[in-house]
Amino acid sequence: MDQPIIRLTGVCKSYGDNEVVKDLNLEIMPGEFLTILGPSGCGKTTTLRMIAGFEEVTKGQVFLAGVDVADKKPYERDVNTVFQNYALFPHMNVFKNVAFGLVEQRIPKAEIKERVQAALKLVRLEGMDNRMPSQMSGGQKQRVAIARALVLKPKVLLLDEPLGALDLKLRKQMQHELKHLQQELGITFVYVTHDQEEALTMSDRIAVMNAGVMEQLGAPEQIYNHPATRFVADFIGESNIMEAYVDSITESGIKCVMEFGDFTIRRGDYADEEMLYICVRPENLRFTAEPVAGFNLFGKIKEHIFMGSICKTIVKLPNDQEVFRTAPPSDGLLPMDSVVHLSWRPTECSILRTKEEQIYNVIESSVEMEGFDARQIL
Amino acid sequence: MADIDAKIQAKKRRNRLLFNSAAITYGSLIYLFLYLPILIVILFSFNTSRMNLTFQGFTFDWWGSMFSNRTLLESFYNSIIVAGASTILSVIIGTLGAVGMYKFEFKLKSVLSNSLYIPIAIPEIVFGISLLMFFSSLHVQTGMVTMIIAHVTFSMPFVLITVRARIAGHDRALEEAAKDLGAGESHTFFRVTLPCIMPGIISGGMLALTLSLDDVIISAFTNGPDAKTLPIKILELSRRGVPPDAYALSTLMIIGTVVIMLSSQLVQNRMLKKRGEETVSP
Numbered sequence: 001m002d003q004p005i006i007r008l009t010g011v012c013k014s015y016g017d018n019e020v021v022k023d024l025n026l027e028i029m030p031g032e033f034l035t036i037l038g039p040s041g042c043g044k045t046t047t048l049r050m051i052a053g054f055e056e057v058t059k060g061q062v063f064l065a066g067v068d069v070a071d072k073k074p075y076e077r078d079v080n081t082v083f084q085n086y087a088l089f090p091h092m093n094v095f096k097n098v099a100f101g102l103v104e105q106r107i108p109k110a111e112i113k114e115r116v117q118a119a120l121k122l123v124r125l126e127g128m129d130n131r132m133p134s135q136m137s138g139g140q141k142q143r144v145a146i147a148r149a150l151v152l153k154p155k156v157l158l159l160d161e162p163l164g165a166l167d168l169k170l171r172k173q174m175q176h177e178l179k180h181l182q183q184e185l186g187i188t189f190v191y192v193t194h195d196q197e198e199a200l201t202m203s204d205r206i207a208v209m210n211a212g213v214m215e216q217l218g219a220p221e222q223i224y225n226h227p228a229t230r231f232v233a234d235f236i237g238e239s240n241i242m243e244a245y246v247d248s249i250t251e252s253g254i255k256c257v258m259e260f261g262d263f264t265i266r267r268g269d270y271a272d273e274e275m276l277y278i279c280v281r282p283e284n285l286r287f288t289a290e291p292v293a294g295f296n297l298f299g300k301i302k303e304h305i306f307m308g309s310i311c312k313t314i315v316k317l318p319n320d321q322e323v324f325r326t327a328p329p330s331d332g333l334l335p336m337d338s339v340v341h342l343s344w345r346p347t348e349c350s351i352l353r354t355k356e357e358q359i360y361n362v363i364e365s366s367v368e369m370e371g372f373d374a375r376q377i378l
Numbered sequence: 379m380a381d382i383d384a385k386i387q388a389k390k391r392r393n394r395l396l397f398n399s400a401a402i403t404y405g406s407l408i409y410l411f412l413y414l415p416i417l418i419v420i421l422f423s424f425n426t427s428r429m430n431l432t433f434q435g436f437t438f439d440w441w442g443s444m445f446s447n448r449t450l451l452e453s454f455y456n457s458i459i460v461a462g463a464s465t466i467l468s469v470i471i472g473t474l475g476a477v478g479m480y481k482f483e484f485k486l487k488s489v490l491s492n493s494l495y496i497p498i499a500i501p502e503i504v505f506g507i508s509l510l511m512f513f514s515s516l517h518v519q520t521g522m523v524t525m526i527i528a529h530v531t532f533s534m535p536f537v538l539i540t541v542r543a544r545i546a547g548h549d550r551a552l553e554e555a556a557k558d559l560g561a562g563e564s565h566t567f568f569r570v571t572l573p574c575i576m577p578g579i580i581s582g583g584m585l586a587l588t589l590s591l592d593d594v595i596i597s598a599f600t601n602g603p604d605a606k607t608l609p610i611k612i613l614e615l616s617r618r619g620v621p622p623d624a625y626a627l628s629t630l631m632i633i634g635t636v637v638i639m640l641s642s643q644l645v646q647n648r649m650l651k652k653r654g655e656e657t658v659s660p
Contacts, residue, residue, distance in 0.1 A: 054557075075560045080558055085551060087551035090654075091574060091649070092651065144425075
């Protein structure tokens with residue numbers, strides 16, 4: 001197994017009393033596309049800036065290719081950054097912007113020219129050498145910023161919400177281009193975003209951060225299907241989260257009781273009376289006219305919202321909580337105010353439990369998730 | 379109906395005409411008021427008469443004699459030296475000050491930054507007297523050096539404030555980007571920070587240059603017997619009637635000022651235009 005290209009051990013960052021990043025441990029492998037995902041203010045950008053060297057680490061260590069970089073300035077680190085607002089030099093044309101780092105390295109002129117042309121070709125900006133940044137669109141500026149960083153052939157490229165300023169269509173296109181670029185060049189990408197969809201589409205692994213803590217680290221499918229914490233379940237995609245407690249444990253399963261009904265889960269080492277949080281993705285929630293074995297939950301159809309490719313149906317439970325289902329509109333709509341029974345496949349729900357005041361996931365069906373132990377994460 | 383409409387239209391047109399002609403007359407008067415004295419100086423530098431009451435004939439004599447008037451030329455050179463040296467010094471000190479205030483947080487920063495306005499706001503005569511007292515208490519003979527120091531003290535705050543205004547809109551990520559791409563502290567400054575704030579430095583420098591060139595009061599307190607600037611010299615001469623060769627020299631200075639002003643604006647505008655920023659109008 002390769003050695004990680006980036007290793008953060010016990011990294012903390014605080015400004016005065018304000019702890020922005022708390023005890024972060026993260027290993028990033030060579031060639032990996034790792035996304036740090038979280039809401040604004042969760043410490044994701046700070047983490048990236050500590051790797052780049054713009055912020056000092058309060059506690060803990062950052063290793064780049066096995067070397068502790070505590071006393072290395074940004075210009076001594078073998079990583080390059082693509083900034084949120086591009087940060088192109090306004091007084092330089094495209095060629096000079098891209099050549100900036102090569103000039104610093106005192107590379108011969110002919111080689112600079114060659115490498116800049118190659119980099120511009122890579123981001124499909126051939127022939128734009130003499131353009132000034134002010135004459136370019138947002139998407140083009142972003143490409144220049146990427147070329148400027150890639151031309152130095154860094155081991156790691158750090159990207160700080162690089163697509164945040166672009167419109168939706170361009171953003172989708174750039175997502176694909178970035179992913180292809182990363183696969184083609186085999187460079188490690190550390191990508192910071194608050195856009196969960198972006199993270200799910202592009203990443204090999206996602207680190208979800210909240211309030212300075214990494215709540216889950218895993219492949220996009222793991223994060224989506226088996227959120228480790230209530231925050232992750234809420235933040236990534238949409239979730240119906242229902243509270244229930246363990247009523248009785250019998251041979252046939254564990255009976256969970258809610259305020260307005262009950263259902264049975266097959267196994268798990270839950271304690272009596274334990275509080276559980278059941279997360280069901282809206283696409284996994286099923287509505288039926290007749291009760292399904294094991295489930296005794298029902299509600300009233302309150303609203304249908306047509307959203308193009310899917311239709312969202314909101315159901316009000318007897319305790320006034322609203323849950324919703326998404327399904328293709330072709331599936332047919334049940335009439336308003338009709339009573340429906342709720343159910344889901346046991347493998348399609350996540351059960352989170354409270355432990356040491358943390359809500360965490362117990363993966364119920366260990367069959368599909370071999371090699372992934374949620375207990376280790378939190 | 380149509381008749382009334384036409385009448386209203388005609389009245390509107392008349393009113394507009396009246397307004398336009400009033401505006402044009404007013405504007406012309408303002409500009410006449412501003413530029414007539416200057417035009418008279420230029421005109422009388424070509425007058426055959428020594429007395430500047432009437433224009434009697436055209437001559438280049440004064441332009442010729444100007445170049446042989448040693449004291450006048452000397453004071454002209456002094457002006458150039460004082461203005462040049464004080465501008466360079468105040469641009470360097472002012473720019474470093476502005477960059478320092480931008481980069482670092484320190485105690486009493488706001489006090490320091492507000493105190494910059496004191497030399498600007500204080501009456502020049504007070505400033506002049508205090509500088510004279512300062513130099514004499516140190517037993518320094520006033521002359522070119524004291525004048526240069528004095529000019530730096532009053533023009534440096536202008537440079538600092540102008541450059542600081544420019545830096546305020548500066549994106550800190552640019553410096554980070556430069557360092558990220560391998561540039562050390564000094565390369566980051568000279569390749570990124572300095573070019574970015576150059577338009578501000580040029581405006582500040584121009585301000586310092588013009589302030590220094592036409593300063594009379596502070597120069598009057600800090601000059602020495604052998605070091606007089608042109609404004610001081612002309613003031614001295616004017617007590618006995620201004621010689622026409624001083625007109626010629628003044629005309630030369632007007633032309634020089636206009637050329638410097640226009641060219642600096644041209645350079646600044648080219649910089650700003652390249653970066654897609656709003657240009658300054660002359």
